[in-house]
Amino acid sequence: MQLKGSRKEGKKFINPIPTDEAGFDKMPAILWEYINNKAESIPKKTLGPFNTDAAIYQTPPASGLRITWMGHSSLLIEIDGKRILTDPVWSSRASFVQWAGPKRFFKAPLPLDQLPKLDAIIISHDHYDHFDEATIRVLATKNIPFYTSLGVGSYLKKWGVAHHLITEMDWGDTAQVGTDCTFTTAPTRHFSGRGITNRNETLWSAFVIKGHTHNIFFGADSGWFNGFADIGEAYGPFDLTMLEIGAYGKNWPDIHMGPLSAVNAHLALKGKQMMPIHWGTFNLALHAWHEPIDILLELAAKENLSLFVPEPGKPTEVTGESYTSGWWGKYKS
Template identity: 80%
Template structure:
């Protein structure tokens, strides 16, 4: 049985819920060789977008009570039962310590930060650059928004201008309330953390269960497959929507990212009713073609039907439980 509450540490380092290869320096040369010999279209040959969000839509609440705007990667604006929640916000052009090098967005964020509607919470799953962007946090800091983050990440939020009273650090299994009728509960993931080679594993990584009056959803952030998904499903499911990473997988780091097959299995284990694939189609973070994860997922669903939710980037889309596939990437594929 996987322990869902209370992360363990050895010295300064947090531990995964199960033994995990986090693709450290010993993988450097095999990964480098793969990159040097790779011929997949991991960066689109055609420019994606432009995508543009019609922010006037936010003046009216979703009829279903649940609406999601995919900003790209793991950045989601979630409207759930009267609350607006932003996850892992990254608006910068590069997911990197520098805006001069590192993975660059395939398309600009479709909703300018200045056009964001009022938010009830911002959730930070872990401190990697593709989930936690300094420039974006600094822009959000003056807006008086509560932040909920993993243990150790609060130090960055405070340094970047977020008031201490707005920061709630969370361990695995912690629950916090957003207003009177929405709760968030954190769960383990199988991943790692660190913003440099010198501080790996020194802050925590986690996922979020978000429960409103009517809807119960799961934001999976980053994780490799582990049996904990079954435990999470038993403890907190079923879920109206699971938001699970399908991209950035590779044979040299199978423990820390799922890919489409393991994400599909995680959705089933979580007792999900509908699955939204995230963490794909935005940054070049792996060796597979940029469109490969979603194409594989669609093939899996042909063999074992499940309801998917695949909105176009930047388009506020209601979650009704009915299968929805915008197919937005097809017009940008070069094959």
């Protein structure tokens, strides 16, 4: 089975199914909710600090699969001899300025200059909480190949990444990474844009990452849609699905999943183990900062799901056995 490529209307990419992208018409309702919000959306206790021991990367993971969660959707993935960094955001704020906008709850656990040698960097889409100019400008000096969605390459070139290091991909495209690893882009139900006037002029994607032994799914941002079953049929089963569980809200159900839809997506993808991402790092919604993981644990217990929930910054092997670090517990009010 081959997934269909993206479609456009004029200059704008469109979602795989009709989608309410929480545009300007929703702004009054969303602002009113923010004004009246009582949830602890920002932790009262400072999280961390979390620190990564970079010396660990000198020894390959015995299982062949090890992940370091740097927060939100930034992951250092070691899979079957390859090292891949996803959606790196090292700046203090996910914003177009560093004096305003959503601020990290904890600093990135590993300084950029201490990252091990990387084989690839994945950029799923152009939103500020996934695509950080300051971080990219540093990484651009390191001669690392970038794999990203259609249109995002123009930013990469502007920020210093050499043209020959950029591979733009449409949904269903496959790129060879070295001799025994492939990336395949898959549809998500989301949107793009870094300003008011350029909404949806670049594409948004998930990534299937397949090594010689492991097959994993980096879901990036998406609302629920039946396309997850198509992806699972075409490219599953997956040893690990990395799916967003945070930043959901009643006014934008089509573009972010939340824990319940993430569990349904994991099952549709034929996932063996699920890692929650896109939570516990930025205040991007109205729910309590720890609510997504609390709900996920309840759902996982009911569904008998195998979870993989490492502490931020701690390189942790994926062995297939359920692992929940519980790191957030001591920070809850």
